[in-house]
Amino acid sequence: MVVFVFEMDLQAFNQRILPVQGRLFRLAQMFLRNREEAEDAIQDVLLRLWTNRQQLESYHSIEALAVQMTKNLCLDRLKSHHKQKMQNDADVTSVQAAELSPHRQLENSDSASLIHKLIGELPEQHKLVLHLRDVEEYSFEEIEQVTGLNNANIRTVLSRARQKLRENYLKANNYESGY
Amino acid sequence: MNQDIEKLLEKYYEGETTIEEEKELKRFFQQEHVPAHLMSHAAQFGYFIEARNEYPSLTFGGELSALLDPPKQTPVRRFGSWLLRIAAGLALLIVGFLGGRVFQERSGGGEPLIATKESVSQAEIRNVLAFEKMNSTSASERIHAVNQSYDLSDVDKEITQLLINTLNFDPNINVRLAACQALQRFRNEDDVAESLVPSLAIQTDPNIQIMLIEVLVSIKEKRAVEPFQQLVRNQDVMEVVRLKAQQGVSELTAADV
Numbered sequence: 287m288v289v290f291v292f293e294m295d296l297q298a299f300n301q302r303i304l305p306v307q308g309r310l311f312r313l314a315q316m317f318l319r320n321r322e323e324a325e326d327a328i329q330d331v332l333l334r335l336w337t338n339r340q341q342l343e344s345y346h347s348i349e350a351l352a353v354q355m356t357k358n359l360c361l362d363r364l365k366s367h368h369k370q371k372m373q374n375d376a377d378v379t380s381v382q383a384a385e386l387s388p389h390r391q392l393e394n395s396d397s398a399s400l401i402h403k404l405i406g407e408l409p410e411q412h413k414l415v416l417h418l419r420d421v422e423e424y425s426f427e428e429i430e431q432v433t434g435l436n437n438a439n440i441r442t443v444l445s446r447a448r449q450k451l452r453e454n455y456l457k458a459n460n461y462e463s464g465y
Numbered sequence: 466m467n468q469d470i471e472k473l474l475e476k477y478y479e480g481e482t483t484i485e486e487e488k489e490l491k492r493f494f495q496q497e498h499v500p501a502h503l504m505s506h507a508a509q510f511g512y513f514i515e516a517r518n519e520y521p522s523l524t525f526g527g528e529l530s531a532l533l534d535p536p537k538q539t540p541v542r543r544f545g546s547w548l549l550r551i552a553a554g555l556a557l558l559i560v561g562f563l564g565g566r567v568f569q570e571r572s573g574g575g576e577p578l579i580a581t582k583e584s585v586s587q588a589e590i591r592n593v594l595a596f597e598k599m600n601s602t603s604a605s606e607r608i609h610a611v612n613q614s615y616d617l618s619d620v621d622k623e624i625t626q627l628l629i630n631t632l633n634f635d636p637n638i639n640v641r642l643a644a645c646q647a648l649q650r651f652r653n654e655d656d657v658a659e660s661l662v663p664s665l666a667i668q669t670d671p672n673i674q675i676m677l678i679e680v681l682v683s684i685k686e687k688r689a690v691e692p693f694q695q696l697v698r699n700q701d702v703m704e705v706v707r708l709k710a711q712q713g714v715s716e717l718t719a720a721d722v
Binding site for chain 2: 296299300304307308311312315316321324325328329332333336397398400401402405417419420421422423425440441442443444445448449451452455456459
């Protein structure tokens with residue numbers, strides 16, 4: 287009887303959490319820049335959510351909560367082993383559209399890992415907002431829920447992050463001028 | 466088209482584009498032929514699309530559900546590795562082997578073995594004949610326990626007292642008979658003779674009465690004379706028993722002369 291209730295609970299939990307898992311993973315990977323560590327981090331987050339499942343109902347958005355938790359956990363971990371700088375920058379596996387020529391593919395994967403690295407160098411707030419918007423395609427309302435910033439602030443942070451990323455990319459590639 | 470894209474890009478860097486417009490930009494930079502002057506914008510959009518396709522590894526889901534639902538998983542997993550199983554098997558073998566050796570060493574000398582056997586059967590007798598257990602044991606179990614007392618080379622007060630209790634109070638006549646027979650063997654113990662005398666007054670079954678008379682006569686128990694005479698006088702007692710008691714009285718008093 288108890289087991290039955292427990293299983294239903296887990297099933298419900300999985301239904302709500304599984305669709306978000308990929309997002310949490312990508313966010314963790316963006317921060318930690320390492321696949322294993324990212325998996326480990328979201329495992330931790332999901333376990334915490336599961337342990338506190340009774341309180342979950344009171345949250346407006348479980349996804350926003352999970353994203354927040356993932357961000358905080360990743361930042362904590364980065365702080366705790368700050369010294370071991372991630373060498374695994376090239377960890378992004380290139381999933382590319384098949385119709386691109388090998389040359390473009392190679393170029394893309396090179397520049398993608400460069401972009402990945404450059405995003406990693408942005409301030410925390412900037413990379414979070416940029417990631418949520420440009421990778422996960424969050425609406426401003428959703429970003430608001432996660433970051434607590436208001437709409438205008440989000441636009442400002444987003445704009446700065448995009449410009450900074452472009453600037454650094456051009457610098458790295460020795461392009462002569464801005465866009 | 467390119468002008469639209471350029472305008473969109475401008476809006477994009479100002480943080481003013483909508484999700485739809487951003488999707489359009491991503492689509493544009495995914496094409497094979499991006500105009501050269503826009504090429505420098507392609508990298509980030511390529512990255513965004515690529516990063517979107519990242520997922521936890523396939524094993525992750527399994528590991529997670531094992532973590533979230535441990536009661537069913539852990540006991541099975543704990544003995545999952547072959548090495549552990551082999552180690553556990555070996556440990557069992559060694560324990561068995563050592564246990565066997567220890568047991569053999571202990572039972573090596575003959576006498577200690579008998580001692581242990583005897584104490585075991587004493588305990589068994591006690592266990593079965595204990596007064597409070599009379600209702601839960603069967604008559605044959607109790608007879609068996611009484612008969613086990615024959616194996617004892619040496620009895621203590623406790624055992625004889627148990628047998629006497631059995632003789633006096635066991636509801637089954639056959640058990641009482643067996644107890645009487647067993648006590649006959651221990652008649653030289655101090656308490657036995659003493660307690661057989663009052664038992665005469667308690668017993669109502671002729672078989673036991675006769676056997677008791679025989680036992681008391683054979684040990685020449687003078688104190689039995691008085692109860693024998695009571696038996697003789699008692700009209701309720703069977704004729705055979707009264708005769709036997711009469712014989713007993715004369716035998717005991719004759720020996721006295």
